[in-house]
Amino acid sequence: xxxxxxxxxxxxxxxxxxxxxxxxxxxxxxxxxxxxxxxxxxxxxxxxxxxxxxxxxxxxxxxxxxxxxxxxxxxxxxxxxxxxxxxxxxxxxxxxxxxxxxxxxxxxxxxxxxxxxxxxxxxxxxxxxxxxxxxxxxxxxxxxxxxxxxxxxxxxxxxxxxxxxxxxxxxxxxxxxxxxxxxxxxxxxxxxxxxxxxxxxxxxxxxxxxxxxxxxxxxxxxxxxxxxxxxxxxxxxxxxxxxxxxxxxxxxxxxxxxxxxxxxxxxxxxxxxxxxxxxxxxxxxxxxxxxxxxxxxxxxxxxxxxxxxxxxxxxxxxxxxxxxxxxxxxxxxxxxxxxxxxxxxxxxxxxxxxxxxxxxxxxxxxxxxxxxxxxxxxxxxxxxxxxxxxxxxxxxxxxxxxxxxxxxxxxxxxxxxxxxxxxx
Amino acid sequence: xxxxxxxxxxxxxxxxxxxxxxxxxxxxxxxxxxxxxxxxxxxxxxxxxxxxxxxxxxxxxxxxxxxxxxxxxxxxxxxxxxxxxxxxxxxxxxxxxxxxxxxxxxxxxxxxxxxxxxxxxxxxxxxxxxxxxxxxxxxxxxxxxxxxxxxxxxxxxxxxxxxxxxxxxxxxxxxxxxxxxxxxxxxxxxxxxxxxxxxxxxxxxxxxxxxxxxxxxxxxxxxxxxxxxxxxxxxxxxxxxxxxxxxxxxxxxxxxxxxxxxxxxxxxxxxxxxxxxxxxxxxxxxxxxxxxxxxxxxxxxxxxxxxxxxxxxxxxxxxxxxxxxxxxxxxxxxxxxxxxxxxxxxxxxxxxxxxxxxxxxxxxxxxxxxxxxxxxxxxxxxxxxxxxxxxxxxxxxxxxxxxxxxxxxxxxxxxxxxxxxxxx
Numbered sequence: 001x002x003x004x005x006x007x008x009x010x011x012x013x014x015x016x017x018x019x020x021x022x023x024x025x026x027x028x029x030x031x032x033x034x035x036x037x038x039x040x041x042x043x044x045x046x047x048x049x050x051x052x053x054x055x056x057x058x059x060x061x062x063x064x065x066x067x068x069x070x071x072x073x074x075x076x077x078x079x080x081x082x083x084x085x086x087x088x089x090x091x092x093x094x095x096x097x098x099x100x101x102x103x104x105x106x107x108x109x110x111x112x113x114x115x116x117x118x119x120x121x122x123x124x125x126x127x128x129x130x131x132x133x134x135x136x137x138x139x140x141x142x143x144x145x146x147x148x149x150x151x152x153x154x155x156x157x158x159x160x161x162x163x164x165x166x167x168x169x170x171x172x173x174x175x176x177x178x179x180x181x182x183x184x185x186x187x188x189x190x191x192x193x194x195x196x197x198x199x200x201x202x203x204x205x206x207x208x209x210x211x212x213x214x215x216x217x218x219x220x221x222x223x224x225x226x227x228x229x230x231x232x233x234x235x236x237x238x239x240x241x242x243x244x245x246x247x248x249x250x251x252x253x254x255x256x257x258x259x260x261x262x263x264x265x266x267x268x269x270x271x272x273x274x275x276x277x278x279x280x281x282x283x284x285x286x287x288x289x290x291x292x293x294x295x296x297x298x299x300x301x302x303x304x305x306x307x308x309x310x311x312x313x314x315x316x317x318x319x320x321x322x323x324x325x326x327x328x329x330x331x332x333x334x335x336x337x338x339x340x341x342x343x344x345x346x347x348x349x350x351x352x353x354x355x356x357x358x359x360x361x362x363x364x365x366x367x368x369x370x371x372x373x374x375x376x377x378x379x380x381x382x383x384x385x386x387x388x389x390x391x392x393x394x395x396x397x398x399x400x401x402x403x404x405x406x407x408x409x410x411x412x413x414x415x416x417x418x419x420x421x422x423x424x
Numbered sequence: 425x426x427x428x429x430x431x432x433x434x435x436x437x438x439x440x441x442x443x444x445x446x447x448x449x450x451x452x453x454x455x456x457x458x459x460x461x462x463x464x465x466x467x468x469x470x471x472x473x474x475x476x477x478x479x480x481x482x483x484x485x486x487x488x489x490x491x492x493x494x495x496x497x498x499x500x501x502x503x504x505x506x507x508x509x510x511x512x513x514x515x516x517x518x519x520x521x522x523x524x525x526x527x528x529x530x531x532x533x534x535x536x537x538x539x540x541x542x543x544x545x546x547x548x549x550x551x552x553x554x555x556x557x558x559x560x561x562x563x564x565x566x567x568x569x570x571x572x573x574x575x576x577x578x579x580x581x582x583x584x585x586x587x588x589x590x591x592x593x594x595x596x597x598x599x600x601x602x603x604x605x606x607x608x609x610x611x612x613x614x615x616x617x618x619x620x621x622x623x624x625x626x627x628x629x630x631x632x633x634x635x636x637x638x639x640x641x642x643x644x645x646x647x648x649x650x651x652x653x654x655x656x657x658x659x660x661x662x663x664x665x666x667x668x669x670x671x672x673x674x675x676x677x678x679x680x681x682x683x684x685x686x687x688x689x690x691x692x693x694x695x696x697x698x699x700x701x702x703x704x705x706x707x708x709x710x711x712x713x714x715x716x717x718x719x720x721x722x723x724x725x726x727x728x729x730x731x732x733x734x735x736x737x738x739x740x741x742x743x744x745x746x747x748x749x750x751x752x753x754x755x756x757x758x759x760x761x762x763x764x765x766x767x768x769x770x771x772x773x774x775x776x777x778x779x780x781x782x783x784x785x786x787x788x789x790x791x792x793x794x795x796x797x798x799x800x801x802x803x804x805x806x807x808x809x810x811x812x813x814x815x816x817x818x819x820x821x822x823x824x825x826x827x828x829x830x831x832x833x834x835x836x837x838x839x840x841x842x843x844x845x846x847x848x
Contacts, residue, residue, distance in 0.1 A: 059606075
């Protein structure tokens with residue numbers, strides 16, 4: 001079932017091959033989200049911009065936010081850009097009680113021309129529309145939202161740090177605001193966008209490890225068939241907090257999420273809040289870049305899709321694009337399939353396991369150095385059986401090349417299709 | 425791992441058999457939740473009380489709410505009873521972004537002596553402590569919370585409708601208020617309690633059906649082994665909104681949640697937001713009252729546990745308690761086990777399927793009249809294969825007896841152990 005992107009009281013008929021919309025004239029149609037109705041309320045004073053080097057991910061907010069409300073009778077209100085500040089919410093609001101909350105993660109980058117750029121924003125808009133449908137929230141025209149995001153970014157462009165690896169994080173959020181306690185879909189909503197200047201997601205000590213460590217966990221399961229793991233719903237995240245703290249206690253940076261299979265295998269789904277990739281040497285010398293298939297338990301990440309695409313482009317006959325640092329003669333194959341913990345162990349034993357990395361909007365690409373294989377069953381005092389990657393402290397060449405390629409495209413230093421979209 | 429109910433900077437040692445707490449004197453200990461610090465801010469004018477017959481579940485709120493905040497340095501603030509009104513929340517708050525939100529559902533009933541009563545509140549407090557732990561929220565002393573609930577109910581007792589089947593619904597809620605966008609546990613929180621006068625959850629037309637209908641759904645799965653279905657987290661609920669609307673379109677009241685098993689069987693987990701029960705006639709003439717085991721996918725409902733207990737009590741040798749309307753000679757057996765859709769079909773074919781009902785704080789006990797067996801695969805236009813109960817329009821005698829027994833105990837008309845607790 002495809003998401004409905006517009007709200008309508010009317011019905012659509014096919015008359016002589018032409019779509020005719022018949023609305024009930026006695027009921028006014030709820031208003032669509034309309035970027036042309038934008039109201040801007042200016043801040044009296046602007047905040048000082050903190051030095052980028054000290055930024056903690058997602059802590060500092062910019063001067064403005066964008067807000068629009070949906071009510072069933074009136075539809076979407078005129079969007080407003082106004083000073084960043086608290087929301088006023090009824091304590092019975094659905095967003096606090098039953099969590100029909102969705103969000104997107106995007107970034108604005110400063111190009112060499114000084115213009116702010118978005119990275120493949122249309123994919124975020126399409127995913128947001130699917131999330132909205134899954135959470136049964138009021139739908140809206142995502143083209144209008146994208147126009148509003150560009151307008152907000154243009155207004156706030158002084159907040160984009162002009163430093164490699166830094167950007168302005170964009171968090172479009174939609175929350176259910178129905179105030180009845182009966183368990184039912186929220187027929188009212190608040191859509192807002194907030195911005196936060198941000199640097200590298202994982203900060204390592206100077207001269208320290210370039211990689212992160214994972215603990216493979218199957219005692220807690222992030223997502224399952226028939227669940228919501230394939231959508232960007234806020235409710236997918238809080239269940240990770242407890243296992244994440246247990247992994248931290250045991251000395252691991254993030255969780256490798258597993259789904260136990262009926263045959264006893266432990267299927268790999270995601271890493272923390274990122275997609276999982278493994279690079280495996282083949283008998284013919286080529287390299288398979290493997291990521292779990294989008295079976296409904298995996299978030300269809302924009303960076304995931306972009307990495308698969310760039311891997312294919314590197315090995316295409318035209319050779320018009322090469323992943324930085326990798327030889328043109330190295331053939332890479334992008335593969336979506338099931339990956340289990342046993343697969344990793346077997347590839348390691350055979351000497352074919354080259355790299356493991358993960359991708360996401362926040363971290364872009366992060367290399368994995370080691371994986372604790374025994375989950376939470378071992379106490380922190382007992383050493384977990386570990387899979388240690390060949391270069392466990394350094395970012396692998398494939399991960400590093402993808403990271404650099406994406407950074408070049410995102411900041412407009414490298415033109416690639418229409419992936420980088422200037423805000424104007 | 426058992427939940428930590430108190431927050432402490434110190435460590436606890438056993439010295440000569442006595443627990444001694446050693447706190448770090450340089451850091452002040454965050455304050456515990458302390459009911460004796462209660463502040464009451466009175467309303468200037470009180471709301472008029474609407475006629476109970478027109479109440480929609482969870483819509484009307486009373487005059488007051490109770491609020492207390494947790495900050496890592498200072499701990500729990502002095503709890504405050506103040507006029508019901510909106511919360512002020514940062515747009516980046518964890519509760520809106522990642523959903524570490526938990527709640528409880530309880531009710532206050534008016535006894536024949538005019539005093540408000542709670543039903544087994546200690547079970548709610550224990551479950552809340554487990555939910556708080558699972559959502560990695562700051563913990564608190566639930567005895568202090570129960571004292572505060574009783575104080576709020578006493579203040580608001582004029583809102584408890586004095587009508588059979590009516591009560592004052594109590595919604596303790598804890599939400600994460602951390603404002604960083606990094607995916608991490610919320611180290612700050614807001615705890616609040618709101619109240620709503622309420623009548624029967626399912627309203628039927630006068631003279632209409634006393635039962636509800638279910639659509640058995642396995643395309644969407646509510647809970648999974650290793651997931652959070654066994655805890656009362658807000659994030660378990662929003663994923664039901666879309667499938668519920670599809671079930672409504674197909675003419676069914678609620679969803680019968682299924683978990684597909686590796687062997688192809690469809691295991692029954694819950695009904696909507698309620699626990700599932702089936703009454704099956706045995707060869708020896710006794711009746712098994714069966715509900716799914718608490719395997720981590722099932723919410724340990726207070727009404728569920730109470731029904732299992734009353735079923736056992738009815739058949740105990742002392743015969744000091746009988747379920748109203750059931751003969752003393754009828755032997756009932758409370759059984760927790762796996763139940764599949766095939767089990768229901770087989771029992772129906774054999775003529776042994778007596779009743780299906782569901783239990784929860786809101787509805788107490790609701791009888792099921794029919795179950796659509798083919799899930800969402802059929803379109804609304806095609807008739808679903810249905811399992812129709814022998815008395816499909818009337819509440820079955822076992823469900824009705826349990827409903828009446830619970831009502832009598834909850835309102836203090838029947839003394840049963842210490843299940844009904846007077847607020848004073």
